[in-house]
Amino acid sequence: MALVSPRKIHADQADIDTPLVRELVDAQFPQWAALPLEPVDSGGMVNAIYRLGSDLSVRLPLRPSTTDEVQREQAKLAALAPFLPVAIPSVEAIGSPTDAFPGEWAVHRWLTGSHPSPDALADPRRLAMDLAAFVDAFRRIDLPDRPPAYPGERRTRAPMDSMDSLTRKAIGELDGLIDTRAALASWEESLAAPYDGREVWVHSDLTPSNLLVSAAGRLTAVLDFESCGVGDPACDLFVVWNLLPASLRDEFRTALDVDDATWLRGRGRVLSQALITLPHFKDTKPAMANTKLHVIREVLAAPR
The missing domain is CATH 3.90.1200.10 (Aminoglycoside phosphotransferase (APH), C-terminal lobe)
Structure with missing residues (x-):
C-alpha cells in the first residue's frame, strides 16, 4: 500500500492527521511511541490508515463512533480467521476516544503485499x-x-x-x-x-x-x-x-x-x-x- 498525505473524503469527517495519530498512539500505547508513523493511501472511504513501524498499522474511522464497532470487528475477525486460507486483519489493540478524536480506533497487524490491478496481474x-x-x-x-x-x-x-x-x-x-x-x-x-x-x-x-x-x-x-x-x-x-x-x-x-x-x-x-x-x-x-x-x-x- 502506498504512503501519502491524508485527504478529505466526507464533508463531515473527523480532522485526522499525523500529529493527531502520533499523539493518540504515544499517550495510549507508549510501548509503540518510538515507532515511525506514516499515512497510507488504502483507497478506502471509511477509515484513515497509518503505518506504525514495520509490523503495525493504525486504523481510525473517518466518522468516529461512540458505539462498540471496533470491539465487534475485533471479535468477528478473530472468529473468522481460522476458517480462511489467507491472512486477514487482526486487531492488536483498541484505542479509547479522546477530546481530539471522539471514537474508538484500532491498531492492526500490518499485512504485506500490493493491491492487484486488472491490467497487471502476474499470474x-x-x-x-x-x-x-x-x-x-x-x-x-x-x-x-x-x-x-x-x-x-x-x-x-x-x-x-x-x-x-x-x-x-x-x-x-x-x-x-x-x-x-x-x-x-x-x-x-x-x-x-x-x-x-x-x-x-x-x-x-x-x-x-x-x-x-x-x-x-x-x-x-x-x-x-x-x-x-x-x-x-x-x-x-x-x-x-x-x-x-x-x-x-x-x-x-x-x-x-x-x-x-x-x-x-x-x-x-x-x-x-x-x-x-x-x-x-x-x-x-x-x-x-x-x-x-x-x-x-x-x-x-x-x-x-
Missing part, C-alpha cells in the same frame, strides 16, 4: 483460483453469530428490485458516458434472475483495494471485513468483473459451482453498484471513476 489463473478458494471457504463458515452483511443498509439481503429505481436513475445520468441501452438491458436481465433467499457468509466487498497479492501474483491477504456477514452468495462474485480477465471467468465460476441465477445476480449487483457510485466520482475522483467505468465496461462486454 491471473492462480489468482483466480486463490480467490475462488477464499470465497468457497467463506461460504462454508458456520458460526452461531450470523450478522447481516452491510448492517444498517442490508444491501446484500435485499431483493434485487429494491435497487431498481436507483440503478435506472444512474443509467439516465450517465447518458453519453456509457452505453445506456446496453446497461439497461443487462440490468433488466439480472433483475429477472430468481433468488431463493439462501444466505451464506460473504465478504461483500472483494474489490482490488481490499486484496493483497505477492510479487508472484498469489493472493496473500484480504482486507476490510467491516461489512461482511451473511447475505446473497452473489455478492462475492464482484471480483469476476472488477479484476479477473474474461478468459478466466468460466474457470472461476466452475470452481465455485455457480448456477445461472446467482451468476446473473452477481453481475447485476456489481453493475448496479458501479452505476450508482460513478456519478459521484466522475467529476471529483478520476481514479475511482475509472475503476467504476472498468466494471461497467466488463459487464457490458460479457455475453448476455
Whole structure:
C-alpha cells in the first residue's frame, strides 16, 4: 500500500492527521511511541490508515463512533480467521476516544503485499483460483453469530428490485458516458434472475483495494471485513468483473459451482453498484471513476 498525505473524503469527517495519530498512539500505547508513523493511501472511504513501524498499522474511522464497532470487528475477525486460507486483519489493540478524536480506533497487524490491478496481474489463473478458494471457504463458515452483511443498509439481503429505481436513475445520468441501452438491458436481465433467499457468509466487498497479492501474483491477504456477514452468495462474485480477465471467468465460476441465477445476480449487483457510485466520482475522483467505468465496461462486454 502506498504512503501519502491524508485527504478529505466526507464533508463531515473527523480532522485526522499525523500529529493527531502520533499523539493518540504515544499517550495510549507508549510501548509503540518510538515507532515511525506514516499515512497510507488504502483507497478506502471509511477509515484513515497509518503505518506504525514495520509490523503495525493504525486504523481510525473517518466518522468516529461512540458505539462498540471496533470491539465487534475485533471479535468477528478473530472468529473468522481460522476458517480462511489467507491472512486477514487482526486487531492488536483498541484505542479509547479522546477530546481530539471522539471514537474508538484500532491498531492492526500490518499485512504485506500490493493491491492487484486488472491490467497487471502476474499470474491471473492462480489468482483466480486463490480467490475462488477464499470465497468457497467463506461460504462454508458456520458460526452461531450470523450478522447481516452491510448492517444498517442490508444491501446484500435485499431483493434485487429494491435497487431498481436507483440503478435506472444512474443509467439516465450517465447518458453519453456509457452505453445506456446496453446497461439497461443487462440490468433488466439480472433483475429477472430468481433468488431463493439462501444466505451464506460473504465478504461483500472483494474489490482490488481490499486484496493483497505477492510479487508472484498469489493472493496473500484480504482486507476490510467491516461489512461482511451473511447475505446473497452473489455478492462475492464482484471480483469476476472488477479484476479477473474474461478468459478466466468460466474457470472461476466452475470452481465455485455457480448456477445461472446467482451468476446473473452477481453481475447485476456489481453493475448496479458501479452505476450508482460513478456519478459521484466522475467529476471529483478520476481514479475511482475509472475503476467504476472498468466494471461497467466488463459487464457490458460479457455475453448476455
